Amino acid sequence: LESTITYDPDTLKITGFKTNTESETYQYSQSWTGEEPGQVMPNRIVTGQDDLDNVDTVTGATVTSKSLIRAAKLALEYLAYLGGNNE
Structure with missing residues (x-):
């Protein structure tokens, strides 16, 4: 999956996460709840990155x-x- 991740250079924390899940086939799973991972996972990842x-x-x-x-x-x-190499 191609993803773009942005970060804060001062804190080295992820500030944004974009991805394209068009080629994925999860929608064929009988257990799929209808949530689009490309839409909900980026926020979950940014807020839960610790x-x-x-x-x-x-x-x-x-x-x-x-x-x-x-x-x-x-x-x-x-x-x-990167953070370790900036010292």
């Missing part, structure tokens, strides 16, 4: 949701790396 392991996924779109959480984790790891 504990991404406990961010709620979208029922029936778990793989898509977890992919977005993984992207955020990678971004935060990179930001931590």
Whole structure:
């Protein structure tokens, strides 16, 4: 999934998260609740970035949701790396 993540360079916190889930097939899952992961997950990720392991996924779109959480984790790891190299 292609995603764009923005961050605050002073705090190294994620401030924005955009993604396109058009090519995903979660809507074919019988357990899908109708929530669009591309719309609800970015806010959940931004507000829950201090504990991404406990961010709620979208029922029936778990793989898509977890992919977005993984992207955020990678971004935060990179930001931590950048922060460590600025000393």
